[in-house]
Amino acid sequence: MLGVTYYHQTIRKYVAVFGTLFNDLNIERTNSSGTVTEKIKIPLAYGPKQKWLLAMSDTTASRKVTATRSPRMGFALTSVDYDSVRKLNTVGKNWAANSSLSTTTSLLTQFNPVPYNFAFDLFILVKNAEDGTQILEQILPYFTPEFTVTVNTIPDMGIKADIPIVLNSSSVADEYEGDLATRRTITWTLSFTLKGYIYPDIKSSSIIKTIEVNFRIPATAVPTTDLSNYILMESGSASAPVYIQTDGLLIAGGGIMFDGDLVAGGTVLNEDDGGIYLDGLETAGGRIVTDGLAYRGYLYTEDGNQITAENGNLYIGDDYEDVIATSVTILLEDQDGAILTEDFAVGSSDNAGIILLESTVIEIRGGSVQLEDMDGRIITENIQIQTDGTTRIINEREDDGIADATIKTRYTVEPSPSTATADDDYGFSETFEFFQDGRENDPATGDDYT
Amino acid sequence: MATNHYFNNFGADTADQKLIENIIIESIQTYGIDVYYMPRTQVNTDSIFGEDRISKFEDARQIEMYIKSVDGFEGDGTFVSNFGLEVRDQITFTVSRRRFQELQFEGDNRDKEPTEGDLVYFPLTESLFQIMHVQGYNTFYQTGALQTFDLVCELFEYADEAIDTGIDDLDKIEREESYTIEFTLGSGSGTYNVEENVYQGTSGYANSSIKGEVSNWDSGTSTLKLINVIGTFSTSDNIYESPYSIQLEDDSTLLLDDEDISTPNSSTEGKPIWESTASFAISTFDDQEQSTDPSANNVAIETVADSIIDFTEGNPFSEGNI
Numbered sequence: 001m002l003g004v005t006y007y008h009q010t011i012r013k014y015v016a017v018f019g020t021l022f023n024d025l026n027i028e029r030t031n032s033s034g035t036v037t038e039k040i041k042i043p044l045a046y047g048p049k050q051k052w053l054l055a056m057s058d059t060t061a062s063r064k065v066t067a068t069r070s071p072r073m074g075f076a077l078t079s080v081d082y083d084s085v086r087k088l089n090t091v092g093k094n095w096a097a098n099s100s101l102s103t104t105t106s107l108l109t110q111f112n113p114v115p116y117n118f119a120f121d122l123f124i125l126v127k128n129a130e131d132g133t134q135i136l137e138q139i140l141p142y143f144t145p146e147f148t149v150t151v152n153t154i155p156d157m158g159i160k161a162d163i164p165i166v167l168n169s170s171s172v173a174d175e176y177e178g179d180l181a182t183r184r185t186i187t188w189t190l191s192f193t194l195k196g197y198i199y200p201d202i203k204s205s206s207i208i209k210t211i212e213v214n215f216r217i218p219a220t221a222v223p224t225t226d227l228s229n230y231i232l233m234e235s236g237s238a239s240a241p242v243y244i245q246t247d248g249l250l251i252a253g254g255g256i257m258f259d260g261d262l263v264a265g266g267t268v269l270n271e272d273d274g275g276i277y278l279d280g281l282e283t284a285g286g287r288i289v290t291d292g293l294a295y296r297g298y299l300y301t302e303d304g305n306q307i308t309a310e311n312g313n314l315y316i317g318d319d320y321e322d323v324i325a326t327s328v329t330i331l332l333e334d335q336d337g338a339i340l341t342e343d344f345a346v347g348s349s350d351n352a353g354i355i356l357l358e359s360t361v362i363e364i365r366g367g368s369v370q371l372e373d374m375d376g377r378i379i380t381e382n383i384q385i386q387t388d389g390t391t392r393i394i395n396e397r398e399d400d401g402i403a404d405a406t407i408k409t410r411y412t413v414e415p416s417p418s419t420a421t422a423d424d425d426y427g428f429s430e431t432f433e434f435f436q437d438g439r440e441n442d443p444a445t446g447d448d449y450t
Numbered sequence: 451m452a453t454n455h456y457f458n459n460f461g462a463d464t465a466d467q468k469l470i471e472n473i474i475i476e477s478i479q480t481y482g483i484d485v486y487y488m489p490r491t492q493v494n495t496d497s498i499f500g501e502d503r504i505s506k507f508e509d510a511r512q513i514e515m516y517i518k519s520v521d522g523f524e525g526d527g528t529f530v531s532n533f534g535l536e537v538r539d540q541i542t543f544t545v546s547r548r549r550f551q552e553l554q555f556e557g558d559n560r561d562k563e564p565t566e567g568d569l570v571y572f573p574l575t576e577s578l579f580q581i582m583h584v585q586g587y588n589t590f591y592q593t594g595a596l597q598t599f600d601l602v603c604e605l606f607e608y609a610d611e612a613i614d615t616g617i618d619d620l621d622k623i624e625r626e627e628s629y630t631i632e633f634t635l636g637s638g639s640g641t642y643n644v645e646e647n648v649y650q651g652t653s654g655y656a657n658s659s660i661k662g663e664v665s666n667w668d669s670g671t672s673t674l675k676l677i678n679v680i681g682t683f684s685t686s687d688n689i690y691e692s693p694y695s696i697q698l699e700d701d702s703t704l705l706l707d708d709e710d711i712s713t714p715n716s717s718t719e720g721k722p723i724w725e726s727t728a729s730f731a732i733s734t735f736d737d738q739e740q741s742t743d744p745s746a747n748n749v750a751i752e753t754v755a756d757s758i759i760d761f762t763e764g765n766p767f768s769e770g771n772i
Contacts, residue, residue, distance in 0.1 A: 012754075013754075016751055016754040016755040016758060017755050017759060019747075019751040020752050020754075020755030020759070023738060023749075023752050024738060024748070024752070029503045029610075030504075031493065031494050032493075036680050036681075037504055037678075037680065038610060038680065039679050039680055041737055041740065043629075043740055043743050043745065043746035043748065044748050045533070045746060045747040046747060046751070047533070049530075049534075054530055054534055054745070055528075055535065057535070057745060058744065061575065061576070063535060063537055064537060064539065064576070064577045064605070065576055065626075065627065066577075066578055066607065066627055067605035067606060067607045067608075068534070068535070068537070068608075069608050069609070069743060070607055070608070070609045072533050072534075072743075072745075074532040074534070123533065125532075125533045127607050128499070128609065129499040130496060130501065131503065149759055150759065150760040150761075151758055151759055152759070160760045179583070180566060180582055180602075181540075181583040183538070183582065183604055
């Protein structure tokens with residue numbers, strides 16, 4: 001269950017940190033006039049060791065020269081106890097970029113460490129009592145009663161822990177009593193508590209560098225009654241919107257109608273105002289009606305030619321000659337009678353004109369569509385397309401199945417620059433792309449295909 | 451009731467007593483071993499703590515002793531403590547009272563009997579034993595007199611005491627056991643000699659606060675080992691040899707321990723010519739590295755700790771202004 005192999009060497013680090021507090025202590029010996037006659041660095045070693053390792057440091061002959069050398073110090077880790085007072089949130093985590101890689105491709109996480117008290121004993125062996133007191137006086141003032149050291153406990157995670165080392169007690173064992181043949185030994189023992197932590201394993205996961213959000217239109221069959229009727233092109237005044245109405249609800253098909261008196265349903269009420277009316281209802285194929293519901297309507301070209309639309313046919317000329325409009329240019333005039341030579345603009349400046357769609361589409365090949373507000377100004381700001389009653393834009397056949405649903409647009413966020421490494425400052429680039437017809441996305445692989 | 455005066459067993463300096471003593475001395479000289487007896491010289495005795503931290507051994511005289519503990523070393527032997535390897539061998543020597551007195555050590559009662567705290571150099575194992583207990587009555591008034599001392603000794607716990615006896619076998623113990631700083635030297639000239647004093651600074655050895663004693667000089671590797679160090683050596687200054695040698699006009703050499711350039715200074719003695727002394731720049735050294743103490747881990751511990759301890763936030767509260 002716990003078989004995750006890792007080792008931070010945390011306890012070994014604590015041992016070294018504790019030891020290095022005392023590895024540069026000196027004593028000085030003076031003569032009767034107070035002049036220093038000798039300065040001695042106190043040897044220090046971690047006490048528990050392999051006996052053979054100790055033994056091999058000296059030959060059997062050389063170790064017989066003297067018993068030992070003093071003063072010297074040793075220290076040992078004596079116990080490790082859980083410290084419930086310093087408990088951290090069990091589910092808390094530390095996060096860090098994986099700085100070991102040249103380019104950061106992963107994120108490191110680690111649960112909160114567990115607090116433990118490490119008991120250390122420092123032993124000071126001296127032959128002269130004043131050697132001991134001199135050493136002691138160089139140690140005790142630093143502990144009040146704690147001395148705090150900042151330790152790079154987990155470098156991979158950038159964790160630097162402030163580790164208090166508390167001096168608990170000092171005692172001396174001076175075996176000066178006994179017969180003359182027994183050696184007098186003076187050993188100071190200082191007991192410390194190192195308030196450290198034990199750290200769990202580090203987990204690595206990929207960092208989020210790119211976000212792709214695919215927008216799709218749900219293919220679920222939508223009841224006819226839920227189809228939206230309007231695409232609103234909102235102007236500066238929300239109360240007087242300019243809008244395009246798609247009307248597939250009341251009559252099959254659709255049309256384009258310039259009429260300021262439209263009511264829901266796409267019916268032209270003020271027929272005398274004239275307009276372009278493609279009506280697939282009355283006759284198959286639809287036609288252009290210039291006089292409302294009149295049987296015959298006329299359009300006039302700029303040079304005075306007459307275009308007559310009748311029974312779904314388009315005639316050019318004075319008579320109803322069957323001139324097939326193979327290449328017809330439809331020129332639109334503005335309210336003043338001037339021919340529009342600019343980009344084809346759809347809209348209404350007085351909230352009177354509409355484009356009526358009935359069972360057909362507006363297809364714009366080349367050029368551009370400009371929207372004007374109610375005052376006739378071309379809208380250059382962002383345009384909000386608002387649906388009526390629902391929050392969706394339905395541009396998919398309502399009978400499409402789920403499997404036919406495709407991604408229509410994609411929003412992509414990427415870091416910039418892409419070579420950023422841990423701790424670098426970097427931003428993001430955003431891309432909004434539209435899917436062309438026939439382009440699909442495989443959600444399993446994340447790849448696009450056509 | 452007095453003792454029988456026909457048997458004068460407790461007289462002073464009787465023929466019987468001399469005979470026994472001579473036989474004992476001859477026996478020790480036959481079956482014993484030559485050791486060096488090293489009396490301790492007190493330098494600065496602390497009357498409060500009752501100790502002398504800088505006592506030293508400046509004299510050593512050879513004398514034969516009988517090894518009373520014939521089965522080998524006694525005591526606790528070799529064991530591991532919190533401080534590493536310790537050897538607590540004990541040995542008991544027997545020395546003739548008369549032969550010891552013939553050594554004629556100076557000082558209160560020094561010429562009469564051995565003293566606890568003195569050392570015995572045991573040449574077979576090249577060991578220094580400290581006399582823990584002088585037992586003068588183990589052979590209790592044989593023929594009315596005491597002929598021997600039994601010296602209960604234990605291996606010496608060395609605490610950087612000076613050993614300057616003039617006998618190299620003994621003096622080298624100080625050089626090999628004392629706290630030693632090893633210097634790797636750079637450019638310079640001259641030769642350092644063992645037991646010479648060296649120093650740093652411009653005011654001469656006597657006035658310098660940075661001193662040491664040469665325990666080893668390897669000119670091939672430019673490695674200098676110093677013991678009895680005072681002060682803190684710096685790589686910014688050379689290590690100068692002391693005393694200076696003075697080459698006189700008559701080609702004789704005069705050594706001045708105190709560097710007193712005023713003597714000789716008369717016209718009759720000739721003007722001194724200062725010889726160039728050994729002087730080398732320090733390349734590297736680490737005063738925590740104790741080359742004579744294989745158990746010391748000061749450097750290893752610090753090396754590991756330096757890579758762990760974070761020194762970047764030494765004083766996070768003052769922004770370096772305090």
